[in-house]
Amino acid sequence: xxRPKNFDPEQALQRALHVFWxxxxxxxxxxxxxxxxxxxxxxxxxxxxxxxxxxxxxxxAYATIRPPVENPGAGWEEIVESFGGGGPYDPEHRSCxxxxxxxxxxxxxxxxxxxxxxxxxxxxxxxxxxALRKAIAEGRVPEQDPELTANYLCTALQGLSVxxxxxxSPEQLRSIAQRTLDAIQHP
Amino acid sequence: xxRPKNFDPEQALQRALHVFWxxxxxxxxxxxxxxxxxxxxxxxxxxxxxxxxxxxxxxxAYATIRPPVENPGAGWEEIVESFGGGGPYDPEHRSCxxxxxxxxxxxxxxxxxxxxxxxxxxxxxxxxxxALRKAIAEGRVPEQDPELTANYLCTALQGLSVxxxxxxSPEQLRSIAQRTLDAIQHP
DNA sequence: GCCGTTCGTGACCAATCGGTGTGAACTCTA
DNA sequence: TAGAGTTCACACCGATTGGTCACGAACGGC
Numbered sequence: 080x081x082r083p084k085n086f087d088p089e090q091a092l093q094r095a096l097h098v099f100w101x102x103x104x105x106x107x108x109x110x111x112x113x114x115x116x117x118x119x120x121x122x123x124x125x126x127x128x129x130x131x132x133x134x135x136x137x138x139x140a141y142a143t144i145r146p147p148v149e150n151p152g153a154g155w156e157e158i159v160e161s162f163g164g165g166g167p168y169d170p171e172h173r174s175c176x177x178x179x180x181x182x183x184x185x186x187x188x189x190x191x192x193x194x195x196x197x198x199x200x201x202x203x204x205x206x207x208x209x210a211l212r213k214a215i216a217e218g219r220v221p222e223q224d225p226e227l228t229a230n231y232l233c234t235a236l237q238g239l240s241v242x243x244x245x246x247x248s249p250e251q252l253r254s255i256a257q258r259t260l261d262a263i264q265h266p
Numbered sequence: 267x268x269r270p271k272n273f274d275p276e277q278a279l280q281r282a283l284h285v286f287w288x289x290x291x292x293x294x295x296x297x298x299x300x301x302x303x304x305x306x307x308x309x310x311x312x313x314x315x316x317x318x319x320x321x322x323x324x325x326x327a328y329a330t331i332r333p334p335v336e337n338p339g340a341g342w343e344e345i346v347e348s349f350g351g352g353g354p355y356d357p358e359h360r361s362c363x364x365x366x367x368x369x370x371x372x373x374x375x376x377x378x379x380x381x382x383x384x385x386x387x388x389x390x391x392x393x394x395x396x397a398l399r400k401a402i403a404e405g406r407v408p409e410q411d412p413e414l415t416a417n418y419l420c421t422a423l424q425g426l427s428v429x430x431x432x433x434x435s436p437e438q439l440r441s442i443a444q445r446t447l448d449a450i451q452h453p
Numbered sequence: 454g455c456c457g458t459t460c461g462t463g464a465c466c467a468a469t470c471g472g473t474g475t476g477a478a479c480t481c482t483a
Numbered sequence: 484t485a486g487a488g489t490t491c492a493c494a495c496c497g498a499t500t501g502g503t504c505a506c507g508a509a510c511g512g513c
Contacts, residue, residue: 084460085509101373105292109501119461120502130501172373178428182369185431186288186359193433200432230429230438231445238425241365242417244372245387246380251417258418262449272479272490296471306491307472317471 091116096137100176103183141176149206155214162256174244207232235259278303283324287363290370328363336393342401349443354426361431394419422446
């Protein structure tokens with residue numbers, strides 16, 4: 080009884096994510112979204128509500144993929160792994176979508192965006208902290224303040240994202256990441 | 267023979283810098299600049315050329331204040347000092363203007379912006395590297411790869427900026443910065 | 454095969470964008 | 484004080500913004 084959409088909303092959302100990821104929220108126009116998603120403006124509004132809601136949905140879609148360090152039972156291996164692939168090493172230098180959003184909208188008092196940012200950062204920090212406690216307990220890394228070191232790792236990860244967006248090569252970023260991790264082994 | 271401007275261009279530029287610093291380039295409208303600078307649109311264009319040129323001038327004005335680590339003869343003290351004040355600890359959480367610009371315009375292929383970004387980053391990295399060599403030679407820090415550690419410090423500084431914009435308190439940032447510096451003492 | 458429902462194209466909306474032109478107000482030289 | 488030379492407030496420009504609407508096309512249940 081209903082005519083099915085002749086586009087895949089999930090795929091369209093993924094495409095929107097990548098457009099926002101590249102250009103940010105403000106710099107992305109509806110025309111750009113139309114062509115990128117391959118759908119008309121009406122379909123876009125019927126499906127996603129508005130540009131703003133689409134952005135929030137894209138943020139949520141991005142947030143579903145979490146670094147391995149947030150896995151239950153994560154330890155030293157997962158900490159290393161979190162610095163091993165993904166965001167910062169993107170050859171397209173897109174950085175981390177959350178980092179980009181923090182810079183663009185962090186000062187705005189938009190609760191919908193801010194709570195998502197905060198949730199992401201605390202989730203990452205808690206993941207690091209839990210993994211660090213385990214790594215310390217297992218004797219994989221020396222005794223140290225897990226909370227402080229978790230903050231240190233979050234900061235380093237975000238710094239790598241900025242460096243990536245700034246044009247630093249993946250190889251160089253990896254060596255910096257390695258240097259960051261080395262610091263934990265010698266507190 | 268000429269009627270003097272009844273505003274101070276230098277002060278206006280400083281105000282423009284702070285507006286761009288807060289909101290970024292795209293999100294800043296001419297109307298906003300008019301009210302912030304306290305001058306009309308025509309005066310703005312007569313004095314600064316265009317919105318884009320004003321932005322570049324603001325970037326240059328910001329770039330004139332350099333961290334102490336770039337001073338000639340800088341050593342370990344200046345490295346510490348570079349992590350001690352300024353950008354990241356701004357109670358208004360504006361981050362570093364260059365970091366914001368890297369995120370907003372880093373992927374654009376705009377030579378005027380990109381060269382400024384690159385110049386800033388390399389100048390900072392070289393400052394760290396020089397200071398590190400001196401610190402190592404003076405025995406203030408253990409032997410280590412100065413180039414790698416300089417990159418590590420740049421990354422950390424940019425990470426601190428993002429964290430600041432994300433809402434992290436100055437006190438917490440300072441402890442993270444301390445943790446970052448500690449890592450150099452134990453490579 | 455018909456009909457009600459949904460989809461999507463394209464025109465359209467007011468608002469705002471960056472940028473320009475005009476003319477009155479002002480300051481200084483002569 | 485006359486008038487040259489600038490500055491600046493304001494209106495205005497076309498283009499583009501995010502968002503809406505109406506209508507013809509495409510579909511599925513009966």
